[in-house]
Amino acid sequence: MDERYDGTTRRRLLQAGVLSAGAVLAPELTRPDQAAATTTAGRVDTEHPRFTLAVVPDTQYLFDLDRGDSAPLVASFEWLIEQRAAENIVFTAHLGDVVENAQASEFAQADPVFTILDRARMPYSVLAGNHDIDASKDDTRGDSPYLRTFGPQRFRRMPTYGGSTPNGYNSYHVFRAAGRQWLLLAMDWRPSDASFAWARAVISAHPKLPVILATHELVNADAGNPEAYFTDHGTRVWDQLVNGNDQIFLALNGHFWPPGRTTRKNAAGNDVHLHLANYQDRYYGGSAMIRLYHFDLARNTIDVETVSPWILGQSPARRSLLAEGEIELTDDTNRFSIPIDFATRFKGFDPIPVRPARPATQLVIPGTAAYWRFDGPVGNTVIDHSGQGNHLTRVQLAGEGPQASTEYHPDQPGHASWLFAGGKNPARGGYLRTADNAPLNGMTFKSGYTIEAFVKLADDGADHAWEGLLSRMGTGADAGKTGSDPSEPVVNLAFSGGRQLQWAVYPLDRNDTFTNWGHEQVAGRWFHLAVVNDGQHSTLYVDSSPLLRNPSTPSNGLATAGKPWLLGANHYNNVIEQTFAGHIGELRIVTHALKPSQFLSA
Structure with missing residues (x-):
């Protein structure tokens, strides 16, 4: 039996015609709470109201043929593992453009770096950016070095992995945090219409789960004005996937710089928070900057911060002048809080049941x-x-x-x-x-x-x-x-x-x-x-x-x-x-x- 997290079986999905027969689905979970793996660096608390989603934007300049340096990303991943329990880091999402030229040699450099997370059993997702594949084609492009490195075969061992599109370029992941399950969609640089249909089916198959969308292009922002706006492709993503699916409350993308953000009402009249994060234009290819989304359901807030663990870990006496300015980004675009009443925002698809009266x-x-x-x-x-x-x-x-x-x-x-x-x-x-x-x-x-x-x-x-x-x-x-x-x-x-x-x-x-x-x-x-x-x-x-x-x-x-x-x-x-x-x-x-x-x- 290939039963998914909320009791929806693959057989039911196929009978409803919402999944292709070639769709890749993960093995059955024994228990939903297995979505939180443990590591020697510490155990996450899946019931605590505060948890962290780590976001890794474009790392392409770190893997650029015979140029680049993997040390910053190694440091970021090791820091996430070390801080896993202290920050209650339940999941890590890469926003695409892992490498610069889509070459097999570059993915051979990136592969062992991500193995650091694999060995620590730290769940994560990766998606293809335009520099990872043939950017002129949508996700029906076929085989690629990216797919051989970050295709479904890499994620099947993770208990958070839910499944992929038949072409392997899009995936979904379910993790447990704050006493409930959350769904993250990792969508390709250019999803096909069939892949959008697959994503909608995944959401329909998990009707009570709040959804975070991670993709490579959605919104852009201009220098001096952090108010983000849709690109032409971003409008397509909004129209085909986000607007009509109230479960999507947060959407993250890289690709452009500088960072920016905006909020837009969906068809249900609820806010969707749209964030652009990318630091490849900054010192040392972005120094493997990571975004930390600290969800706090007790305070009804998401606190966001942006740090470079690689620079943070350097000896202050030996830290370069440029590095000093990149330890942490504290402007309003990179360090901010989002007030969000989670119960109210989610009640349209997962209302909190009224506690029965007691005599x-x-x-x-x-x-x-x-x-x-x-x-x-x-x-x-x-x-x-x-x-x-x-x-x-x-x-x-x-x-x-x-x-x-x-x-x-x-x-x-x-x-x-x-x-x-x-x-x-x-x-x-x-x-x-x-x-x-x-x-x-x-x-x-x-x-x-x-x-x-x-x-x-x-x-x-x-x-x-x-x-x-x-x-x-x-x-x-x-x-x-x-x-x-x-x-x-x-x-x-x-x-x-x-x-x-x-x-x-x-x-x-x-x-x-x-x-x-x-x-x-x-x-x-x-x-x-x-x-x-x-x-x-x-x-x-x-x-x-x-x-x-x-x-x-x-x-x-x-x-x-x-x-x-x-x-x-x-x-x-x-x-x-x-x-x-x-x-x-x-x-x-x-x-x-x-x-x-x-x-x-x-």
């Missing part, structure tokens, strides 16, 4: 003291799903009260929230409180606690400084505490004027307030927060990440004056000063410390 009964774990969800209509009562009877009653002040909302955090069990209008001086809107006799009012949590909530702060431009999310009526003085400000609430989970998360409480074992601080939260964006105390220390978490400013001083329990808890408001000296502004999805209180893997967001 409240699944989240009531042992030790749950209270669990409130806001996935129903706004009423006067919010049920405590813990079964402990700590129901909430709505208190309406002047102004607009809470409203039901269909918005929710993507990891939230309940698929809804309430939107609180907020307001202060005087307090306006509405909040919720436990009953005077609620069991929660007297609890002291000597064995620890976990308080967690899904929240989105209002982005309305109003002043909501020091708004409270969760508070306990009663002051330090009411609980017998005589610390620095006994009028402070015994418990207060709030946000400062800079939207910094604050957990300020009177513990049982201290006479003064005890405060944990978070960083500034972004208004208008959902996040999950948690306060965890193990009976000795309290730690704040945002999106399951521990924060910095957590005191090392021991702290046990929570003082109480036996008064109600407030959700969506806080107080000073038992006077409600303001109400919360933003969305609250749900909030759970547990009587012991939970690990992040046990949070509601897990």
Whole structure:
């Protein structure tokens, strides 16, 4: 069985008429994650959200009959191997024009250099540029020294290799990175119509994979103006392959200089980033400059840098004056960042499935003291799903009260929230409180606690400084505490004027307030927060990440004056000063410390 990465078999492709019977396909992969090979230089992390695609532009002057020098490219390849783990380099793409005159003797020089990558089991692709073959013909040109060196036979041993066109000049590769698979098309200098059809079929056979196109000619740029533009052939590539295939989000080419880039909308209305990289016009034939595309799915960014490992590795004392200027290119054309919301960009062909709602009964774990969800209509009562009877009653002040909302955090069990209008001086809107006799009012949590909530702060431009999310009526003085400000609430989970998360409480074992601080939260964006105390220390978490400013001083329990808890408001000296502004999805209180893997967001 010749099953491909996403379950599409060669038999199905042939039955659909999308592949020629002569198409070259790689052997079956045992597992998709085998696309990440290992080397003694280090192991790549295929699940980490940050990974690197290395790009090698035209190297032709390094292999030019009896001229040239392979040392720069040797250094670049060895550096990629050495940095493989540190930079999480998952794949390397050459953009064509490996050699200068398409001669067998030149490919004989280049062959052992690329063998460096082969021996390290470092996956890569190569494509033919106009200097590698008879440039007057398209990819139906037949045999050539290039094809004998960089044809399908070279790549079949790589687990990333997916297959080639029957003529052998075009190939596709699938690698795993950031927890998913990516497809790279390595297309010839002049693909035939049949090869474009093959490329479209490959994309159709992998309908959920984002695609990177590597080819030799696509866009050009002029000196003094890095804004790239299509060549006549580039327009053909766009029309036949890129425009109608939304999966292609990044296209790379060499051939021309100086470098340039542009962005163009495809037929689906989405951005395609088009980049030209070539350094053969620079010192020492480009010094085997490489482009590093650092994908960061956590930051929704691709950071691009351009370096010469060959020059970087030279002794500074012996480095020539010209070499000094080529270690790294830092102008805006060669060092830049691309903001790209990957989930949004890819949702047209691979939407992230909505996490199913989970019933409240699944989240009531042992030790749950209270669990409130806001996935129903706004009423006067919010049920405590813990079964402990700590129901909430709505208190309406002047102004607009809470409203039901269909918005929710993507990891939230309940698929809804309430939107609180907020307001202060005087307090306006509405909040919720436990009953005077609620069991929660007297609890002291000597064995620890976990308080967690899904929240989105209002982005309305109003002043909501020091708004409270969760508070306990009663002051330090009411609980017998005589610390620095006994009028402070015994418990207060709030946000400062800079939207910094604050957990300020009177513990049982201290006479003064005890405060944990978070960083500034972004208004208008959902996040999950948690306060965890193990009976000795309290730690704040945002999106399951521990924060910095957590005191090392021991702290046990929570003082109480036996008064109600407030959700969506806080107080000073038992006077409600303001109400919360933003969305609250749900909030759970547990009587012991939970690990992040046990949070509601897990």
